[in-house]
Amino acid sequence: MTAAQIPPQGSAAGSPGAEQDVEARVIPPAAVARLTLYLRALNVLLAEGTERVSSEELAEGCGVSSTNVRKDLSYLGSYGTRGVGYEVQYLSRRISKALGLTQEWRVAIVGAGNLGRALARYAGFENRGFDVVALLDADQMVIGQEVGWLRVSDVLDLEAVLHRTRANMVVLALPAGAAQTMCDRVIEAGVHSILSFAPVMLQVPEHVNLRKVDMATELQILAYHAQRLPEPGATSA
Amino acid sequence: MTAAQIPPQGSAAGSPGAEQDVEARVIPPAAVARLTLYLRALNVLLAEGTERVSSEELAEGCGVSSTNVRKDLSYLGSYGTRGVGYEVQYLSRRISKALGLTQEWRVAIVGAGNLGRALARYAGFENRGFDVVALLDADQMVIGQEVGWLRVSDVLDLEAVLHRTRANMVVLALPAGAAQTMCDRVIEAGVHSILSFAPVMLQVPEHVNLRKVDMATELQILAYHAQRLPEPGATSA
DNA sequence: CTCTGTGAATACTTTCACAGCG
DNA sequence: CGCTGTGAAAGTATTCACAGAG
Numbered sequence: 001m002t003a004a005q006i007p008p009q010g011s012a013a014g015s016p017g018a019e020q021d022v023e024a025r026v027i028p029p030a031a032v033a034r035l036t037l038y039l040r041a042l043n044v045l046l047a048e049g050t051e052r053v054s055s056e057e058l059a060e061g062c063g064v065s066s067t068n069v070r071k072d073l074s075y076l077g078s079y080g081t082r083g084v085g086y087e088v089q090y091l092s093r094r095i096s097k098a099l100g101l102t103q104e105w106r107v108a109i110v111g112a113g114n115l116g117r118a119l120a121r122y123a124g125f126e127n128r129g130f131d132v133v134a135l136l137d138a139d140q141m142v143i144g145q146e147v148g149w150l151r152v153s154d155v156l157d158l159e160a161v162l163h164r165t166r167a168n169m170v171v172l173a174l175p176a177g178a179a180q181t182m183c184d185r186v187i188e189a190g191v192h193s194i195l196s197f198a199p200v201m202l203q204v205p206e207h208v209n210l211r212k213v214d215m216a217t218e219l220q221i222l223a224y225h226a227q228r229l230p231e232p233g234a235t236s237a
Numbered sequence: 238m239t240a241a242q243i244p245p246q247g248s249a250a251g252s253p254g255a256e257q258d259v260e261a262r263v264i265p266p267a268a269v270a271r272l273t274l275y276l277r278a279l280n281v282l283l284a285e286g287t288e289r290v291s292s293e294e295l296a297e298g299c300g301v302s303s304t305n306v307r308k309d310l311s312y313l314g315s316y317g318t319r320g321v322g323y324e325v326q327y328l329s330r331r332i333s334k335a336l337g338l339t340q341e342w343r344v345a346i347v348g349a350g351n352l353g354r355a356l357a358r359y360a361g362f363e364n365r366g367f368d369v370v371a372l373l374d375a376d377q378m379v380i381g382q383e384v385g386w387l388r389v390s391d392v393l394d395l396e397a398v399l400h401r402t403r404a405n406m407v408v409l410a411l412p413a414g415a416a417q418t419m420c421d422r423v424i425e426a427g428v429h430s431i432l433s434f435a436p437v438m439l440q441v442p443e444h445v446n447l448r449k450v451d452m453a454t455e456l457q458i459l460a461y462h463a464q465r466l467p468e469p470g471a472t473s474a
Numbered sequence: 475c476t477c478t479g480t481g482a483a484t485a486c487t488t489t490c491a492c493a494g495c496g
Numbered sequence: 497c498g499c500t501g502t503g504a505a506a507g508t509a510t511t512c513a514c515a516g517a518g
Contacts, residue, residue, distance in 0.1 A: 027461070030487060036457040040436065054499065062438050066499095067489060074501055082495045082500045099457050100464025107456065114358050118351035119452065124436050128453040129460075169459060193463040195455050199277065199361050201299050209462045211455050215356065216365045217273040218432050218448050219344065220336050222406060223366075224269050225446045226430040227337025267509060291477065303477095304511060311479055319478045319517040 027098065031072040035095050037062040038069065040128075042092040054085035101129045108167035108191075110182055112137035112145070112152045115197055116173035121148045133165040138178070155182070159189045172196040264335065268309040272332050274299040275306065277365075279329040291322035338366045345404035345428075347419055349374035349382070349389045352434055353410035358385045370402035375415070392419070396426045409433040420447075 027035070041061040045053055055073070059066040073079065073086070076098050080086045096102055107130050109116050119125070120135045135147055136155040143154045153161045162170075170186045172179055172194060179198035186194060193209045196202055199217075204210050264272070278298045282290055292310070296303040310316065310323070313335050317323045333339055344367050346353050356362070357372045372384055373392040380391045390398045399407075407423045409416055409431060416435035423431060430446045433439055436454075441447050 026465075028486075032458055032461050033454070036451075036454040037438065039457070040451075040454075041438065056499085063440075065489075068487090070500060071488080071502080078501065080500050083498050084496075085499070098461075100460045101457065103464065105456070105460055114355035115352075118355040121351050122452065124451075124453045125456070128457065130453065130456050168463070169456065171456075192466070193459045195452075195459060201274065201278065203300075207466070209459055209466070211459055213450055213452070213455060214273075214277075214361075215359065215432075215450070216361045216367065217270070217277075218450060219342065219362070219367050219406065219408075220273045220276070220338065220365070221269055222430045222432060222446055222448055223337045223342055224264070224335075226405070227340065228263075229429075229444070229446075265508070293477080302511070305509090307478060308480080308510080315479065317478050320476045321518075322477070 106133040108134040111173035169193045176200040343370040344406045345371040348410035406430045413437040
C-alpha cells in the first residue's frame with residue numbers, strides 16, 4: 001500500500017436545524033477502505049442467494065475482526081437485526097450509497113501501454129459501477145487501435161475527449177516522466193479524482209483527490225517483512 | 238498522508254516482542270510504506286547528482302511532513318547532519334538495507350493475462366531490485382508465448398518452476414475464481430511473500446505475507462471522496 | 475542560526491467489554 | 497441466549513515543541 005493523502009476534510013459544519021444525517025456523516029478513511037471489502041463480499045453472497053449474514057461471517061470473509069465490521073457499519077447507521085445479523089441485499093445497497101456508487105462514474109484511462117490496456121479490459125471496473133469511457137495515448141502507433149470496445153484517442157485531444165465523454169475520474173497509466181504534465185492537464189480540464197499508477201509523487205492542488213498505486217512499492221514492503229522473518233527453507237546469508 | 242490506504246495486513250501480527258539490535262528494530266508499518274517513497278525520491282536525486290537533501294526537501298517530494306520524514310528516518314538510526322541535511326547516497330543505501338533490498342528478490346508472476354503481461358514487462362520492477370524470473374498461465378494458447386524476455390510456463394508446472402527459478406516472491410495476476418487455489422499451491426511450494434491483484438480475499442496461514450492491490454477498490458475510495466466534495470470553488474487560502 | 479532528533483501531546487484506529495434488542 | 501451497537505480502553509500514527517549538534 002502506498003500512501004494516500006486525503007486532507008482531513010472534516011470541518012463540515014452541519015446545517016442548522018434538524019439535519020443530523022447519518023447520510024452526511026464523515027466516515028473515517030480506514031473504515032471507507034474496509035467498506036469496499038464488505039461490499040465485494042456482500043455482492044458475492046448476493047450472487048449466491050444468501051439473504052442474511054452476521055458480522056462474524058462478513059469479518060471472516062474479509063480478513064477483519066467482527067468488532068471492526070460492526071463499528072464500521074455503525075458509521076452508516078444501524079441496519080442489523082440483533083440476534084440475527086444483516087440483510088445482505090439491503091446492506092449492499094446501503095454501502096453502495098454511502099460510497100457514492102449510485103451515481104455514474106465515467107473513467108478515462110490516460111496511457112495505453114501494457115498497463116493501460118490491461119486496465120481498459122479489466123472487467124472488474126465495469127462490474128463494480130465504473131464505466132471506462134476513454135483510453136488515450138501519445139504514441140501515433142497506438143492511437144486508433146481498438147482495445148476492448150474502445151478506440152485509443154490522441155492524448156493531444158485530452159480536454160476534448162474528457163469533455164465529450166463527461167469523464168469524472170481519470171486513471172494515469174503513464175511512465176514517470178509524463179505523469180506530472182498529464183496530471184496537470186487533467187486537473188485543468190476539471191477532473192479532480194485521479195488514480196495514478198505512475199511511480200512518481202505527483203503534486204496536486206488541495207482540492208484534488210489523488211490516490212496512488214505503485215507495484216514496486218508493494219514488493220518493497222513485502223521484502224521488508226520477508227527479510228525480518230526467519231523463514232524455514234529460504235536460504236539467506 | 239493518511240495511513241488508510243489498503244488496510245495494513247499480511248504482516249506478522251502481534252509477534253512476541255523480541256527486542257533485538259538497534260539495527261534490527263521493528264519499523265512501524267506506516268513508516269515502512271513511506272520509506273519506500275523516500276527511497277524512490279532519493280534515487281531520483283542520486284541520478285541527478287544531488288549530494289545532500291534536507292528533511293524538508295525530501296518531505297516535499299514525497300507529500301509528507303518533514304517531521305514525519307525525520308521521525309521515520311530516526312527508526313534507522315541517526316544519519317543526518319544537523320544544520321545540513323542527509324547525504325543522498327548514504328541514506329539511499331541505508332534505507333535499501335533496512336527494507337531488505339540488498340538481497341536478491343526473484344519474482345514469479347502467476348497469470349499471463351493482460352495484467353500479468355503488463356507486470357512482466359514493467360520496467361519498474363527490474364529498476365528497483367526485483368527480478369521477474371517466471372511468468373505462468375493455465376491457458377494452452379498463452380503457454381509458450383514470449384512476453385518480454387520470458388516464455389510463459391504452464392501453471393501445471395508451478396512447483397517445478399518456482400523451485401528451478403528459486404523464486405521467493407509471487408505476484409498473483411489471476412481472476413477471482415482461480416486465485417485461492419493458486420495461492421495455496423504457491424504457499425505449499427514454499428513461497429511466503431505474495432502480492433495479489435485478484436479481487437478476492439485470500440485466506441492464508443499466519444506466517445504468510447500477503448498484500449493486496451485491488452484497482453476497483455481504489456476507484457471506490459476515490460468515489461467516496463469525490464461524492465462528498467462540493468463543487469470545486471474558490472475556498473482555498 | 476539552521477536543520478536534525480526526539481519526548482510529549484494530539485489524533486486516529488482497533489479492540490474490549492458489555493448494554494440491549496429480538 | 498445470540499448478535500448488534502457503542503462507550504471506554506488500548507494501541508498506533510502524526511504533529512508539536514524544543515533541545516542540541518554543526
